[in-house]
Amino acid sequence: MKFVIFGLTISSSWGNGHATLWRGLVKALARRGHRVVFFERDVPYYAEHRDFWDIPGGELILYRDWDTVAPEAERQAADADVAMVTSYCPDGVAASALVLGSTAQRTVFYDLDTPVTLARLRTGERPPYLPKEGLGGFDLVLSYTGGAALEELKARLGARVVAPLYGWVDPEVHRPVAAVETYMGDLSYLGTYAADRQETLERLFIEPARRLTRRRFVIGGAQYPDSFPWTPNIYFVRHLPPAEHPAFFCSSTLTLNVTRDAMKRMGWCPSGRLFEAAACGVPIISDAWEGLDAFFEPGREILVARDTDDVTTALSLPRDHLARMARRARERTLIQHTAERRVADLRNALEAAGKKAGGM
Template sequence: MKVVVFGLAMSSSWGNGHATLWRGLVRALARRGHHVTFFERDLPFYAANRDLHDLPGGELVIYPDWDSVADRARRAVAEADVAMVTSYCPDAPEAERLVVAAPRAARLFYDLDTPVTLAALEGPERPAYVGARGFADYDLVLSYTGGAALAALRDRLGARRVAPLYGHVDPDVHRPATPDAGEISALTYLGTYAADRQPALERLFVVPARLRPERRFTLGGAQYPADFPWTPNIFFRRHLPPAAHPAFFAAGRMTLNVTRAAMAAMGHCPSGRLFEAAACGTALLSDGWEGLDDFFVPGSEILVADTTESALAALDLSDAAVARIAQAGRARVLADHTSDRRALDFEAAVASLAVPQGEPN
């Protein structure tokens, strides 16, 4: 298939979880003979932190403004088998008009931020990537979030068909590595600062660090404010590109996942970080949310903590117990949550369009 995508950004992973997911999926689709053209507007904050300049197995089109690329985009859509707009695409209204008028392509929307999208509908303005007709003009809406989110996309935004397309990991990029120089941390956390994650991050990371002053904790990510409640034993790594993630995870005895509030409330929304860390052979500690057990078995493939006390109990497990969690989590990811598996899911979702609504597919 020829797939055309109008998305947020693939060239920079700075504060942008979409990038790593798309890179893995494009490579996996290319291995299966498909070709992806990804259109990305050249935004200053991504341009200044660009960590991808070429797209093996696909084509990355970085453009300064819509007018400069409109003709090229129109030609690409005319030749496509699948044309797609994603959440947070800077030119979503223009891209939507082009995609829904596609002469032959399957018309898709991929919401990588479904709980955020649905929560925003309660506010005074719709997200800019949601038009007046919602998602009613697309043939299929893919969602990073499953469960009740799929019904909400139909009921509240008019999606005709929906299917989950969850996070994933490319094990060629995220795999066991030698840790960076320095001692191993008791707990690491990698993620962009988000105010709605802060209460859980303090409860599960900052306070345990304060209560275990003799142990090392490491936090990595972008956009952390000056008034973040650092402790002397929390070490900070500013934004790390994907190639540096394996060494970061390797330097932790276990790593913490904290879910955005809207996503945790809706559930069935695994962070790509979970899969990345597990593929690197690091034990997972996560906040709890509905549907987590669809992706990992709590207690054997992942540790779950919602209180400081339960986080401390996880940190105090024996080395052997932590190693068993890490090994089981990695095995689960390599079996069920790779980019290659999601490429198959993508193919199946597109193929389902050939089956009339109401019939088994």
């Protein structure tokens, strides 16, 4: 099958979670003989931090403006088995119009940011990547978020066929590796700074650091402001490319997962970082959100924290107990949460949508 995708970025992992996900998925698609053509607007902040240039068995098309690339986009979409537009595509409206007017066999919108999309719609704001007429024209709408979000996409945006396509991990990239001294710590946290994660980060990371002054805490990520409440025992590692993520995770006793506010309120929206850390065989402690237990079993495969005491208690648990928990989470991830598994999920969703639309 030929997939033509109009997305945010696959070429730069700086300050976004889309790129790492796409890299794993297109590799898994290529392994099955599929071809991916990915259109990405070439913007300065991604160009300056570009860390991916070639799609295996496919093509990356970087463009400066839509009018220039539109003829090539139309040509590529014309013979696509699947033409897809994603959330936060800078030219989402134009790309949607092109895709819906094309002769592609299947048209798909994939919202990798469903909680944000729906939260903005509830306040009367329309995200700029959404077509004005909604999503009813697409054969299939995929959502990074399950649960109640699926019905709300139908009610608010007119989506006809909706299916979840949850996050995933590439276990060839994210796997157990040797610890690196620079990243070593008792508790780590990897993520781009986000104001709506700050309250939880204060409670589950910064306050434990204040209480446990002899412990070492490590943050990796980008866009942290000067006003961030650093403590002497919190160490900062600036933006890490995906290739460094395994070493970062594997250098800590325990790693923290913090969910963005919109994702937490919606539930059923596991972060890609959650699966990455699990695939690396690192014990995970996560904030609580509805649906978490559908992906990992609390207490057996993952720890759940609601307040500071939960984190400080977790840091006192025996290492062998944490190691057993991490092994179970890794085993489950390799079975249920890989890019290969999501390719199968994608194919099933496409087939189901085809049947509902009158057959493939």
